[in-house]
Amino acid sequence: MPKDSGIGAPSKRREDVRFLTGAGNYTDDINVAGQKYVVFLRSSVAHGNLNKVDTAAAAAMPGVVHIFTGDDFAEIGGLPCGWQIHSRDGEPMAEPPHPVLARGKVRHVGDPIAAVVADSVEQARDAAEAIELDIEELPAVVDMTDAISGNAAQVHEEAPNNLCYDWGFVEENRDATMEAFEGAHHVTTLELINNRLVANPMEPRVCIGDFNAPSGESTLYTTSQNPHVIRLLMGAFVLGIPEHKLRVIAPDVGGGFGAKIYHYAEEALCTFAAKTLKMPVKWTCDRSEAFISDAQGRDHKTKIELALDADGKFLAIRTETLANMGAYLSTFAPAVPTWLHGTLMAGTYTTPLIYCNVKAVFTNTLPVDAYRGAGRPEATYQLERVIDVAAREMGIDPVEIRRRNFIPADAYPYQTPVAVAYDTGDYHGTMDKLVEVADFAGFSARREASKAKGKLRGLGICSYIEACGIAPSALVGQLGARAGLFESCTVRVNAAGGVVVMTGSHSHGQGHETTFPQVVSEMLGMPEEMIEIVHGDTGRGPMGMGTYGSRSIAVGGAAMVRATEKIIAKATRIAAHLMEASHEDVEFKDGMFSVAGTDKQVDFGSVALSAYVPHNYPLETLEPGLEETAFYDPSNFTYPAGAYACEVEVDEDTGVVEIASFAAADDFGNIINPMIVDGQVHGGIGQGIGQALLENCVYDESGQLASGSFMDYAMPRADDLPMYTVDHSSITPCTHNPLGVKGCGEAGAIGSPPAVINAVVDALQSGGHNVTHLDMPASPDRVWAAIQAAK
């Protein structure tokens, strides 16, 4: 029988009541009295000298309050980058300025040039059109290989040859890795592209800047995954507003997927404009504008080589990757192709030697940053693809070759050759589970059935691991992070017994308002409905680091446990006083304090009331009140892992690929709410299938975004996706956080693309088409062309 509340219960998502009835409170639902509207004039060319921005005529148009240009920000900081990478030669990465509004040059289509503030959106839009620009178009840098060829235009003077950094990892292992390739029995080489993606959260970005002149306090309402980080970055590095005079509120947020982590120019502009003009201003992005202003994802070009011995044991891996940074460094961009990517190249395997070389490249395209999975999908895709190719080349079953190389279940903690140490895992266990739930035994019969319909059926598998619960501040600090990555929580027990949990994590689809109370409910022995979650407002909770990298329950949840433990400790002392016992003798169970060996007991509600009505209270040893804060900084990442299987049917005549089935066997450690975990995995797989079969962000040779709308950028729809089989019954609890949880938000998007492509290649091979590899998305035209080319 599943539990009906607390840890492990499939509690219904309480936030869905408002989301599904249209009662959510999103940033665009907020209107501040007297607000003006902001419209950005953006570059329509990818690269050019910005010789003139003449706002005179536009400023005189009806309703126009003010027009800001790059000159207004000449004395103010640009947008900061939160992570510094050092090149192989020890030099820090090239870090060119990232202005709020362009000055001197425009560097990508959509680069903001001016911001018009007017009484209405329409007036602002008309005025933006009337601004006279003189842009001298320059050759655009689009292709990464061209960009660093020495013959391309320069995106930034500060980055010679358009190179941001040239990173090697693990540099000390480089020679040994090269040597291992010399003597290897077999080497498999694969060149592939991890396609650029547009995040496209359902809710586009919105910012409202407000300024209270008497108090001098600025408020920014924004669609953010981490309001505290925005307050820190924007206050300290861009606008010079101290944190006690700056409040950032991120209310209901309609999806982020990474694209709402970063500090954007529009946030700084709206906060600055409100303070300068002493009036509230609002900017609402539309879908077309989101395509040319949100940070994009992935975009790696990789050559990976795998050295094997005669038994199919992996001896060494080496990779060369070009990673697109776009035109400017977005907040966490440099970390994605390096520390979030190279450290995952061991995967679930015992490969002893690994060397990755990553060159990060500036181009005249939108900035690229973390997108669901961030670096780990790129690592997993190349690794799981090259293993599949090697298995086929050596005539070894794809499950078998993986099993021969899995880290054994008794090897934990396991130190990989790529810095990270896995605390726990069981990859044979998840593979066993996959073989069972995906019914591998019945595959050949299903293949025959597909054949009878004239379709080629393929089975593709993948064994992924990811490092998530993005944290250890000490570790990420060594790796170049300019911020700490702890999490915080305040638990406030009110006098009448209700509990408010203020978390630094932010919920934008993850269901924190449901899962977080489940934990506190279990710990305090009170109904979930008595517990309310507050998040997304720097004015209402302690400094937190936000939600990304599947860190909310592993880091934020752990902080909540620590704060709740402090509550229990203090409440125990109060209870001991009330029962005239020593606190060492007091037990707390199911919401009741009792003295061991007696019938004395007092309930949690009475203790809470005494904390706030301290008439008879041990003031000399305890403060009144029942409110505790904890900051939690873990000792390691968490390492969710699992095995995925995809079956596809391919129509040889049209190249159309249909997903016939998809099964996931994950190990997320302990599970708080299995229903929400199912939903997270479903969403992640949906995005992974989108990347593998449909989505592709394309720029033409002049840097124009050719896939800039839903007509040309194919998002997955319900009819593109199968019913999923999801299993998370394989559990090896995380050893270093109090809940034993690992995080589940990104797994689906990490593990699914290689499974899909492996399945497509398997289907084509089964039809006698000698196709080794297909780049994503495996659209009908690409599949058809691959079939023709293999003839």
Added chain:
Amino acid sequence: MKLEGSRIIAADRETVWAALNDAEVLKACINGCQELEKTSDTSFEATVKQKVGPVSATFKGAVELSDMNPPESYRISGSGKGGAAGHASGGADVKLATVEGGTELTYNVDAKVGGKIAQLGSRLIDGFAKKMADQFFETFQKVVEGEPEGAEDSDENAAEDSEKKSWIKRLVS
């Protein structure tokens, strides 16, 4: 994008050349051209209304005639800004050769767009540019050759067109 084409016009090369340099003819042939004002012998200011896929805009810009090699070849090019819609530029290298039955006109067209028009309509640009070029030279042929008397014209611009078709007569008279 690039495309090429040719057609044979029932007129001698000098007549065709003269038409290629006539502002009125060019205005009639550029689809959606609302204004075309001569600013020199080889340059014009133009206002052209166009619709590419979902984006419609009025482009203001310049039309230039260059690489003049009368009466054999020239390049006609233009670029315009369409406000929020973005920008467009393009041109055609035009060559004339005397052939049996008149003059063969061959053209190589290139076109480029930017901004919203590229973001929303780039998939449609090839087709759009081809249509634009075909219409230009088709109208040009009609204007130079003159349409047969009494020809039915169901186009809504019939009145305007019927004026145009007498251009050659006006030219010679």
